[in-house]
Amino acid sequence: MAFVVGRGRNVSDGPVCRLGTYRARDGSRGADLALDLDRPHAMLVVGKRGYGKSHTLGVVAEDLARTAGVAPVIVDPMGDFRTLDRPSAGDPVPTTAVSDPAVTAASLDPRSWCSLLGLSPESGAGSLVWRAAATESTLAEMRDRIEASDAPDADRRAATNHVELAASWGVFDPDGLGPDDLCDPEATVVDVSGFDAAPMNAVVRGIAESLYDARVDEAVDRLPWLLLDEAHAFFGGVAAPALETVLTRGRTPGVSLVAATQRPGAVPDVAVSQSDVIVSHRLTAGEDLTALERAQPTYVDGSITDGDRMPTEPGEVLVVDDATETVHAATVRARDTPHGGASPRASELSSGRSAE
Incomplete structure (x- = not known):
């Protein structure tokens, strides 16, 4: 019976990952070793x-x-x-x-938004971003909320520029x-x-x-x-x-x-x-x-x-x-699917073979 890392020897108690086999000091392979996936x-x-x-x-x-x-x-x-x-x-x-x-803008809380954009929550621009993230769910709504505020122009411009920077990354989407x-x-x-x-x-x-x-x-x-x-x-x-x-x-x-x-x-x-x-x-x-x-x-x-x-x-x-x-x-153990990150080799490229 395989030993289950994270659980012990009871293999029947929930799903496991087939991690591999024990390795003896001489390099030979022994009994199976598994990993608990139940907890x-x-x-x-x-x-x-x-x-x-x-x-x-x-x-x-x-x-x-x-x-x-x-x-x-x-x-x-x-x-x-x-x-x-x-x-x-x-x-x-x-x-x-x-x-x-892509993730939704709402998946990050206000503190996360300030941290992501390098803004102190106590700063003028940071407080605008915080309030916008707390109430709105998309970058467009956050930008509109910032621009509609009565904060000083400099703070509104700085906050808007930071939100636009986040938009340029292409990783925030309502869907x-x-x-x-x-x-x-x-x-x-x-x-x-x-x-x-x-x-x-x-x-x-x-x-x-x-x-x-x-x-x-x-x-x-x-x-x-x-x-x-x-x-x-x-x-x-x-x-x-x-x-x-x-x-x-x-x-x-x-x-x-x-x-x-x-x-x-x-x-x-x-x-x-x-x-x-x-x-x-x-x-x-x-x-x-x-x-x-x-x-x-x-x-x-x-x-x-x-x-x-x-x-x-x-x-x-x-x-x-x-x-x-x-x-x-x-x-x-060997993978059941090919490894997609193999480094290219000059010998394989020159012979027309793929490193993958």
């Missing part, structure tokens, strides 16, 4: 480039997409998950790909992604590849707040899982407060977060300390190893970053499971 979790996937971090995120996404009662939302900043609906083995993975992601869209029976891939940092963060903040608020209000009957690749780009931007809310308060309403990053040293301590499951691929940078050391629980004997513990090859992982207070050396 909400905060999960951190780390590893240097090329060692399987995004692959592991894809493995989790595949099985979430097949699981009833959950709503996986995959934020894709690198175009790695565009192929989730192309089965290469096993059952098809039902996926809705969103090529031009943008809302809780019902994000929590439909299929998985949702939000493809933000090619976007600058500000609009990417705006989309993620809107999605995270929508999912959290919808569950708090019991407006959706599925448990959302937000999967976030290159998470350091969002924990270092205006999406951070919404992500930290999901990390620290999301389990009670039932919102899960799976954050993947090649730079664990660049994410805040809360992203590490609040994770009940940590999956580590190979790491070599000192600050990243130090960040992982800081997360080491007291029940782990010796150093978690010892040479014989840490993975050395692509696909190998060390899994720290705080729910069962166990540590597992494993090899992640």
Whole structure:
């Protein structure tokens, strides 16, 4: 019977992700290892480039997409998950790909709007944006509310210019992604590849707040899982407060977060300390190893970053499971869908083959 990370050995108790198999010291594969998908979790996937971090995120996404009662939302900043609906083995993975992601202006609260636009709520322009966001649901309505105010001309011009800047990003739409869209029976891939940092963060903040608020209000009957690749780009931007809310308060309403990053040293301590499951691929940078050391629980004997513990090859992982207070050396299974983010190779291009 497989061990289920986040639960224990009772495989029959709810859905699981087929994560992979145990890895012996000689590199051979052992019994199956699974991941609990029945309960909400905060999960951190780390590893240097090329060692399987995004692959592991894809493995989790595949099985979430097949699981009833959950709503996986995959934020894709690198175009790695565009192929989730192309089965290469096993059952098809039902996926809705969103090529031009947009959220509604109302998905961000007034404080989020001020933060997004770099305005202090106490400033003249910031207070105008705050009041407009509190009462209106579209950018056009916010702009009209600001222009109709009796505030000084300079404040109105500054607030209007900031709202126009947000409009120029092309990620706010009255018909943008809302809780019902994000929590439909299929998985949702939000493809933000090619976007600058500000609009990417705006989309993620809107999605995270929508999912959290919808569950708090019991407006959706599925448990959302937000999967976030290159998470350091969002924990270092205006999406951070919404992500930290999901990390620290999301389990009670039932919102899960799976954050993947090649730079664990660049994410805040809360992203590490609040994770009940940590999956580590190979790491070599000192600050990243130090960040992982800081997360080491007291029940782990010796150093978690010892040479014989840490993975050395692509696909190998060390899994720290705080729910069962166990540590597992494993090899992640092959994906059932092709990986969409393979780096191009000169030899393949010259021979007419595709890197994908």
